[in-house]
Amino acid sequence: MSPTFTDPLWRIPVRLRPVEVALLRTAPLRRLHFVAHGGASTLSTLQSYTRLEHSLGVLALVAHFRPDDAPLRVAALVHDIGHLPLSHTFEGIEGLDHHAIGLRLLRADPVRSVLASHGVCADVVAAALAGEPPSPLSNRTGLLHLDHLDSYVRSGRAAGRLKTDPAVMLCRIDLRASVVSTDRETAATLVDLITAEARLHTSWDNVGPTSVVRRLARQLLDATPLTPDELARLTDPQLxxxxxxxxxTRAESAMVRYEPHRLEVRAGHAPDEQRGWDFSLRKIYRSAPLVAGQRIEAAAPELAAELAALGALPTTFRVWWS
Incomplete structure (x- = not known):
């Protein structure tokens, strides 16, 4: 990769530092070019961009807001190296957790040696990733940070629902105590994107394919010598x-790729439905921006109500093949 690039979403020009160039040449970073950000929903949506594209977007945001914070820039670049194939699809299977895997990779070669050779402390990078103390990449407050900002906006563009130029949005965004803050109009745009993303995650487009591929992964682990740790390091094509x-798994793997329209999804428990299997979503993301430096509940209660309403979305489903 060239030592300079312009992120196509935010249109932020970035000059990569030597440590960032070196990291982008390592296998854990290169692998992200072959892991879909949208997970199994890439089978049924236009969410075709990769974890590497997202990681470079987050780096661009950090380079924009905190250009001289070397550990934070590194953290932005490596924050997703622990992701499993198809991103969140297999999270929780056999205890697999992309955050924990990412921290292990951070402290192992080749990432460890690259950081050491460029004088970057892995512990400082790990702290930024863990949000301890809160960083622009992670916090424990439930408020919007740069990682999720890029995810929501990038997903919105891929889905064709982004009505505002991201470069214009960026001019209206700043960081307040490491949290994304913006004006009322841009906050409304972000809430629309957050809401649409949550509805996508609870829709047929995500629930159907994700539930199938999770089942297939369990069957693959049961039927082959493949270990959970080995599964976690596969790329999407390798999976x-x-x-x-x-x-x-061969027949159903082909079905979910070439005949996903045959999947039926019903929200809630369906004890009367003998076909299929149950599926539960682990989490619905709804982190809110600050509005002019204030919590959204105080500054824009109507927007806060929209986010709160996402708590009523279904998280349990029955899925079957028709």
């Missing part, structure tokens, strides 16, 4: 190859 090579 599909493994599923195609396994007799227990």
């Amino acid at each position: 599909w190859s493994a599923l195609d090579a396994c007799a227990s």
Whole structure:
């Protein structure tokens, strides 16, 4: 990759530092070019961009707001290296957690040696990733940070629902105590994107394919010598190859890729439905920006109410093949 790039979403020009160039040449970072940010929903939506694109977008945001914070820039670049194939799809299977995996990779070669050779402290990077203390990449307050900001806006563009130029939005955004803050109009745009993303996650487009591929991963682990740790390090193409090579998963793997329209999804428990399987979403993201430096509940209660309403979205489903 060239030592300079312009993020196509935010249109932020970035000059990569030597440590960032070196990291982008390592396998854990290169792997993200082959992991879909949208997970299994890439089978049924236009969410085709990768974890690497998102990571570079987050780096661009950090370079914009905190250009001289070297550890934070590194944290932005490596924050997703622990992601499993198809991103969040397999989170929780056999205890797999992308945050924990990412921290292990941060302290292992080749990432560890790259950081050490450039004088970057892995512990400082890890602290920024953990949000201890709160950083522009992570916090424990439930408020919007740069990682999720890029995710919401990038997803909105991919889905064709982004009505505001991201570069214009960026001019209206700042960081207040490491939290995204903006004006009332831009906050409304962000709330629309956050709401749409939550509804996507609870829709057929995500629930159907994700539930199938999670089941296939469990079957793959049961039927082959593949370990959970080995599963976690596959790329998306390697995962599909493994599923195609396994007799227990081959047929359904083809079905979910080529006939996803046959999937039926019903929200809630369906004890009367004998077909299929149950599926539960682990989490619905709804982190809110500050509005002119104030919490959204005080500055824009109507927007806060929209986010609060997301708590009523279904998180349990019954899925089956028709």
